Amino acid sequence: MTALGDILALLEGDAQADRVVPRTGQAARLSLATSAAMAFLAVFAMALSMASGRLADRWSDALARSSTIRISAPAAELEAQTWAVLTVLEQTPGVESARALTDEEQQALLEPWFGPELPVDDLPIPRLIEVSETAEGYDGDGLRQRLAAEAPGAVLDDHTRWRRPLVEAAGRLRLLGWVSLVLILGATGAMVTLAAQSALAANEQVIRVTRLVGARDSYIARAFVRRFTLRALTGASAGTALGMVAVLLLPGAGDSDSFLTGLGFAGSQWLWPLVIPVLAAITAFIATRVAALRTLRGLQ
Amino acid sequence: MIVMEEAAYGYGTEPLLADLSLQLQPGSFHFLTGPSGAGKTTFLKLCYAELLPTAGRIQLLGVDAAALDRDGVADLRRRIGVVHQDCQFLDHLPTSENIALPLTVSGRATPDQAANLSELVSWVGLKSRAHALPPELSGGERQRAALARAIIMDPDVILADEPTGNVDWDMSLRLLQLLVELNRMGKTVVIATHDLALIRAAKSQVQARVLRIQGGHVTVAGADL
Numbered sequence: 149m150t151a152l153g154d155i156l157a158l159l160e161g162d163a164q165a166d167r168v169v170p171r172t173g174q175a176a177r178l179s180l181a182t183s184a185a186m187a188f189l190a191v192f193a194m195a196l197s198m199a200s201g202r203l204a205d206r207w208s209d210a211l212a213r214s215s216t217i218r219i220s221a222p223a224a225e226l227e228a229q230t231w232a233v234l235t236v237l238e239q240t241p242g243v244e245s246a247r248a249l250t251d252e253e254q255q256a257l258l259e260p261w262f263g264p265e266l267p268v269d270d271l272p273i274p275r276l277i278e279v280s281e282t283a284e285g286y287d288g289d290g291l292r293q294r295l296a297a298e299a300p301g302a303v304l305d306d307h308t309r310w311r312r313p314l315v316e317a318a319g320r321l322r323l324l325g326w327v328s329l330v331l332i333l334g335a336t337g338a339m340v341t342l343a344a345q346s347a348l349a350a351n352e353q354v355i356r357v358t359r360l361v362g363a364r365d366s367y368i369a370r371a372f373v374r375r376f377t378l379r380a381l382t383g384a385s386a387g388t389a390l391g392m393v394a395v396l397l398l399p400g401a402g403d404s405d406s407f408l409t410g411l412g413f414a415g416s417q418w419l420w421p422l423v424i425p426v427l428a429a430i431t432a433f434i435a436t437r438v439a440a441l442r443t444l445r446g447l448q
Numbered sequence: 449m450i451v452m453e454e455a456a457y458g459y460g461t462e463p464l465l466a467d468l469s470l471q472l473q474p475g476s477f478h479f480l481t482g483p484s485g486a487g488k489t490t491f492l493k494l495c496y497a498e499l500l501p502t503a504g505r506i507q508l509l510g511v512d513a514a515a516l517d518r519d520g521v522a523d524l525r526r527r528i529g530v531v532h533q534d535c536q537f538l539d540h541l542p543t544s545e546n547i548a549l550p551l552t553v554s555g556r557a558t559p560d561q562a563a564n565l566s567e568l569v570s571w572v573g574l575k576s577r578a579h580a581l582p583p584e585l586s587g588g589e590r591q592r593a594a595l596a597r598a599i600i601m602d603p604d605v606i607l608a609d610e611p612t613g614n615v616d617w618d619m620s621l622r623l624l625q626l627l628v629e630l631n632r633m634g635k636t637v638v639i640a641t642h643d644l645a646l647i648r649a650a651k652s653q654v655q656a657r658v659l660r661i662q663g664g665h666v667t668v669a670g671a672d673l
């Protein structure tokens with residue numbers, strides 16, 4: 149008696165065997181409804197995980213981008229201040245590299261606004277320095293103070309840094325989503341176990357009689373396992389479908405940076421919820437099988 | 449078929465049956481008798497491994513009962529037909545499906561056995577009651593349905609616990625007749641009963657041995673019957 153063989157026999161079905169164990173209307177409806185509710189919740193937990201995952205990725209991309217230092221100074225001092233800033237940066241822990249943009253690069257940046265004919269050389273355009281951080285990042289306030297001392301025309305623009313705690317929060321939220329999924333699955337397993345145990349207890353006489361006429365444990369267990377697995381599959385499919393529709397109907401907004409409006413699935417992520425009914429069925433299969441075999445071993 | 453060697457059984461600490469040593473030969477016909485509560489049902493339960501001896505050894509169809517695992521017990525019961533004292537039906541299934549239950553649970557229910565089943569149902573005289581649920585049957589109908597279920601797997605051994613327990617004399621004789629016919633087909637038959645008239649009636653038709661359980665021991669009854 150292998151688990152695989154049991155699964156195959158399960159899919160095959162056995163109308164006769166199904167009749168041997170009488171149907172219990174209420175237990176069936178309850179386990180169906182609970183599976184549906186659990187799957188519905190699972191869809192949201194999954195949506196939460198994936199949305200916060202996307203957010204965390206997007207924000208940490210932004211974090212990885214270099215910050216910039218803008219030096220505005222009279223043309224005569226510009227060169228000297230640029231050097232000063234670069235020197236400061238070289239000594240600043242947390243700065244991976246720093247580099248002044250060339251005139252051509254600056255012109256390319258400005259081109260979308262002013263056109264290609266811009267005479268960069270004749271204009272008092274500030275010098276831009278591109279700073280890339282190490283993973284730890286630098287101390288923004290400390291750097292700002294030193295820059296003020298060494299190069300009064302330098303302005304540090306690190307507007308992305310405020311997002312760092314948000315990225316952490318989003319990462320934590322993603323983790324919580326997955327933990328919720330695991331908890332929901334565990335609760336489903338516990339629920340199915342209880343329902344199966346009560347069904348087994350209610351059918352003790354049936355089990356006794358079938359044992360007496362030569363039924364093996366696996367045969368009796370299968371009748372219960374099949375029933376509960378199909379119920380979990382059906383209920384969870386319905387719950388998942390409802391959950392997906394509910395997520396689909398969440399009002400969206402163009403700006404997907406906003407957390408609430410971004411709650412949902414993107415592209416191929418819509419396939420993920422389809423795993424939920426399968427997981428529910430597997431959970432029910434294992435829970436019922438364990439409960440049934442344990443109960444049977446306890447009986448004569 | 450069934451061999452007991454100094455086997456004993458007790459539900460609690462007190463032994464109910466002790467020092468059972470006997471052999472039931474293939475094709476033999478045995479009556480098991482004794483007062484109510486003497487242990488006839490218990491004896492039969494030992495014979496189909498619902499109970500295991502608390503001492504000694506019991507061999508069923510050539511295997512030590514104590515050495516069987518659960519699947520082994522299930523397989524053994526497919527070869528030993530039992531008419532239980534309280535019949536033991538599934539009340540939600542029609543009588544014909546109850547009779548076919550051993551086939552169903554052994555995965556041997558095939559369409560061509562449908563003919564065999566209806567033949568068997570007719571043989572025990574339940575053709576018109578085949579679709580009734582067990583609780584709707586009379587006592588005698590239940591006994592005959594139980595007998596039909598006991599023999600549907602074509603077992604080597606038939607154990608019948610009070611098969612005539614709640615039927616009138618005519619019906620008792622008919623049921624006895626069925627069991628005698630089965631014995632003539634070569635099956636080993638054990639009937640537990642306290643109905644001495646039934647045993648006397650059988651004596652004219654079949655070579656039967658009478659085992660008497662009394663005071664926890666089994667003895668072969670003498671000529672007092």
Ligand SMILES: Nc1ncnc2c1ncn2[C@@H]1O[C@H](COP(=O)(O)OP(=O)(O)OP(=O)(O)O)[C@@H](O)[C@H]1O
Pocket residue numbers: 459460464482483484485486487488489490491533642
């Ligand atoms: N499961 C059990 N637990 C404890 N005692 C039991 C159990 N089953 C039977 N007994 C006791 O064992 C004794 C023998 O019971 P058993 O059913 O074998 O008697 P019996 O000879 O078949 O009687 P009857 O003719 O009334 O059917 C009785 O005293 C009964 O109360």
Ligand SMILES: [Mg+2]
Pocket residue numbers: 488489490533609
């Ligand atoms: Mg009895």
